[in-house]
Amino acid sequence: xxxxxxxxxxxxxxxxxxxxxxxxxxxxxxxxxxxxxxxxxxxxxxxxxxxxxxxxxxxxxxxxxxxxxxxxxxxxxxxxxxxxxxxxxxxxxxxxxxxxxxxxxxxxxxxxxxxxxxxxxxxxxxxxxxxxxxxxxxxxxxxxxxxxxxxxxxxxxxxxxxxxxxxxxxxxxxxxxxxxxxxxxxxxxxxxxxxxxxxxxxxxxxxxxxxxxxxxxxxxxxxxxxxxxxxxxxxxxxxxxxxxxxxxxxxxxxxxxxxxxxxxxxxxxxxxxxxxxxxxxxxxxxxxxxxxxxxxxxxxxxxxxxxxxxxxxxxxxxxxxxxxxxxxxxxxxxxxxxxxxxxxxxxxxxxxxxxxxxxxxxxxxxxxxxxxxxxxxxxxxxxxxxxxxxxxxxxxxxxxxxxxxx
Amino acid sequence: xxxxxxxxxxxxxxxxxxxxxxxxxxxxxxxxxxxxxxxxxxxxxxxxxxxxxxxxxxxxxxxxxxxxxxxxxxxxxxxxxxxxxxxxxxxxxxxxxxxxxxxxxxxxxxxxxxxxxxxxxxxxxxxxxxxxxxxxxxxxxxxxxxxxxxxxxxxxxxxxxxxxxxxxxxxxxxxxxxxxxxxxxxxxxxxxxxxxxxxxxxxxxxxxxxxxxxxxxxxxxxxxxxxxxxxxxxxxxxxxxxxxxxxxxxxxxxxxxxxxxxxxxxxxxxxxxxxxxxxxxxxxxxxxxxxxxxxxxxxxxxxxxxxxxxxxxxxxxxxxxxxxxxxxxxxxxxxxxxxxxxxxxxxxxxxxxxxxxxxxxxxxxxxxxxxxxxxxxxxxxxxxxxxxxxxxxxxxxxxxxxxxxx
Numbered sequence: 001x002x003x004x005x006x007x008x009x010x011x012x013x014x015x016x017x018x019x020x021x022x023x024x025x026x027x028x029x030x031x032x033x034x035x036x037x038x039x040x041x042x043x044x045x046x047x048x049x050x051x052x053x054x055x056x057x058x059x060x061x062x063x064x065x066x067x068x069x070x071x072x073x074x075x076x077x078x079x080x081x082x083x084x085x086x087x088x089x090x091x092x093x094x095x096x097x098x099x100x101x102x103x104x105x106x107x108x109x110x111x112x113x114x115x116x117x118x119x120x121x122x123x124x125x126x127x128x129x130x131x132x133x134x135x136x137x138x139x140x141x142x143x144x145x146x147x148x149x150x151x152x153x154x155x156x157x158x159x160x161x162x163x164x165x166x167x168x169x170x171x172x173x174x175x176x177x178x179x180x181x182x183x184x185x186x187x188x189x190x191x192x193x194x195x196x197x198x199x200x201x202x203x204x205x206x207x208x209x210x211x212x213x214x215x216x217x218x219x220x221x222x223x224x225x226x227x228x229x230x231x232x233x234x235x236x237x238x239x240x241x242x243x244x245x246x247x248x249x250x251x252x253x254x255x256x257x258x259x260x261x262x263x264x265x266x267x268x269x270x271x272x273x274x275x276x277x278x279x280x281x282x283x284x285x286x287x288x289x290x291x292x293x294x295x296x297x298x299x300x301x302x303x304x305x306x307x308x309x310x311x312x313x314x315x316x317x318x319x320x321x322x323x324x325x326x327x328x329x330x331x332x333x334x335x336x337x338x339x340x341x342x343x344x345x346x347x348x349x350x351x352x353x354x355x356x357x358x359x360x361x362x363x364x365x366x367x368x369x370x371x372x373x374x375x376x377x378x379x380x381x382x383x384x385x386x387x388x389x390x391x392x393x394x395x396x397x398x399x400x401x402x403x404x405x406x
Numbered sequence: 407x408x409x410x411x412x413x414x415x416x417x418x419x420x421x422x423x424x425x426x427x428x429x430x431x432x433x434x435x436x437x438x439x440x441x442x443x444x445x446x447x448x449x450x451x452x453x454x455x456x457x458x459x460x461x462x463x464x465x466x467x468x469x470x471x472x473x474x475x476x477x478x479x480x481x482x483x484x485x486x487x488x489x490x491x492x493x494x495x496x497x498x499x500x501x502x503x504x505x506x507x508x509x510x511x512x513x514x515x516x517x518x519x520x521x522x523x524x525x526x527x528x529x530x531x532x533x534x535x536x537x538x539x540x541x542x543x544x545x546x547x548x549x550x551x552x553x554x555x556x557x558x559x560x561x562x563x564x565x566x567x568x569x570x571x572x573x574x575x576x577x578x579x580x581x582x583x584x585x586x587x588x589x590x591x592x593x594x595x596x597x598x599x600x601x602x603x604x605x606x607x608x609x610x611x612x613x614x615x616x617x618x619x620x621x622x623x624x625x626x627x628x629x630x631x632x633x634x635x636x637x638x639x640x641x642x643x644x645x646x647x648x649x650x651x652x653x654x655x656x657x658x659x660x661x662x663x664x665x666x667x668x669x670x671x672x673x674x675x676x677x678x679x680x681x682x683x684x685x686x687x688x689x690x691x692x693x694x695x696x697x698x699x700x701x702x703x704x705x706x707x708x709x710x711x712x713x714x715x716x717x718x719x720x721x722x723x724x725x726x727x728x729x730x731x732x733x734x735x736x737x738x739x740x741x742x743x744x745x746x747x748x749x750x751x752x753x754x755x756x757x758x759x760x761x762x763x764x765x766x767x768x769x770x771x772x773x774x775x776x777x778x779x780x781x782x783x784x785x786x787x788x789x790x791x792x793x794x795x796x797x798x799x800x801x802x803x804x805x806x807x808x809x810x811x812x
Binding site (some may be wrong): 149152153155157159204206208210211219221222223225229230231232233234237239240241242243247263264267268311313314315317318322327329330331332333336352387389390402 | 407558616669721735736738
């Protein structure tokens, strides 16, 4: 007999849409509340999630949602800049918290969120990020088994069309948390930290703004060093050209098979709008409560979520997380450690949240974890600006689930 | 009517074997002399290259070869540590010089070689390196056309079995020029410098020694910055596990189609030897004058030489050098700029040497060019040792063929 977690959602926007298949299908969670300023989103939410004896209630304000005593935990998926205030309110109301990445835009805000959760004795988790993806968790477990020696060198490269997906103006303004460093390095750094299995020490980086019409970081390269002597190179480009899904057998970020012939689709779609207002309107057509409800029509993904091409060179083998398993390149042979087809995408997020709230298992993706990842994202911006290596100061918090230095 | 260049070879070892198909087949070169301490190599050389009215003469010493007045230029393919002395002797004898990479083991030696060549008014070139490969030269020309904007971000990754090919003991001793930084970064850095099209400023790196039985650098990661704001990440592993030829449609470094099923072959072959002497003997079975002569039996390579997976993100397109052309990923479409199948592998080395000696065209791969590449290789070792970024000082020499800052 399971007793699903009763979850509230703060912000029925894009992040919620991406988590919808998980939240609607995972057996250990029930959506019982939400807050959003948009009336059509609230109406849709109540229609989609109300069950006999368990109505789903959507509110115009977070305060109202916090007052709903049925809600045990809140998934805070509001725009980045509101995270700190929303976490504070949630913690004060005694709700456990899953806050979307990036956790916040400053270290001070991260610390304030951690303090608020501690003061109110609630669990604070940060995610979804792709470091929850089964291929990375499985690779991390393989590394921690000790069979392959220590991880020494990680190459991570992701080439996507991120910058040409429809955006609101603030998503193209770095000072408001826009651009690929806040949105995408938050994933890539999280994954690399998980795989490096020791604390990061330093970051050297360069960022790229190649398109004046999208005036935020669309690309970056970063070089990380770690306590135990490991290093990592991270490359990200969101300019919609070379596509690293090629290296993942054309499984896309969401674990679905892609058509390699659809080259340039994001740019072509975006070329039809000519003003920021039109672009925001285009984005809005996909919004929850406006696009037709997807409830009941989720296709089971063929494979797992992923975040691009990654090779972890350990002392005794190279490990390569793929969408359907982990390729292991040992001295004498190579093989795929297969992962089962996911029943529900991103199930690992709910698994970890449920274990924290119900079984008091300290989460891997804790507030300290999220702050350490944000520090590296901020370090990427800082190093690119200064031309110097940035030494890191918030990386040594112990992560309880997968072991030391996380 | 061509008048082929009359070339002498200093050292009939492994580097010569790799250049043999080029030297034996390129219509603009004739091998007329050689020096090597091994008698069987000298005998083979005279048998392979003597022509009516143009005997090939092999000598036991470089001094004798330098005294052969028919020789116009010398290809110096002796072990790394002898390059500086051999270049000095060759220059004093008035011979133009092509010296193998790495040019030398110290900046002082590079400078001495450049000075010797200048004093004696001979051309000094450094190569073969993979930056001579047609796919990279073509990519560099495409970049310099201006059609794709400036190069901003380069990702270079090469995963090979370098460390498990049979070696002499000094090839596993970094102080004697062994390991992948001297031997392989010399290629990768050269290629990246060519593609970045501006002078490098700094290098941050970590090196890896994962196998105590091969006690030299078998892997490295480096982060380079360049004058015009570009950056590059370089990853190399010679540990024979993940194989980046996968990203080049299984064309190998020499432009031949590989069998992906031959996983682990280098380690398996090496596992049969148990002492350094046996390993040197195994290497020796492939040596010139011992292995059956390949003259007359060279297969035409299906594609060009290459040095792994490389993506150059320019402001307006990503360019990806492949073994058979250059993939261009533009905003609206992607396509392959095909390269013709090479008639002779590595022909570009002789083309550049011939143009220098016969037409006085200053070579791209000059002594200054080679010194700049070596400085970055030394910077990789230094940064890995110190844990700090290394600022570069010898990168601003003007390269005359492909334009500024090279």
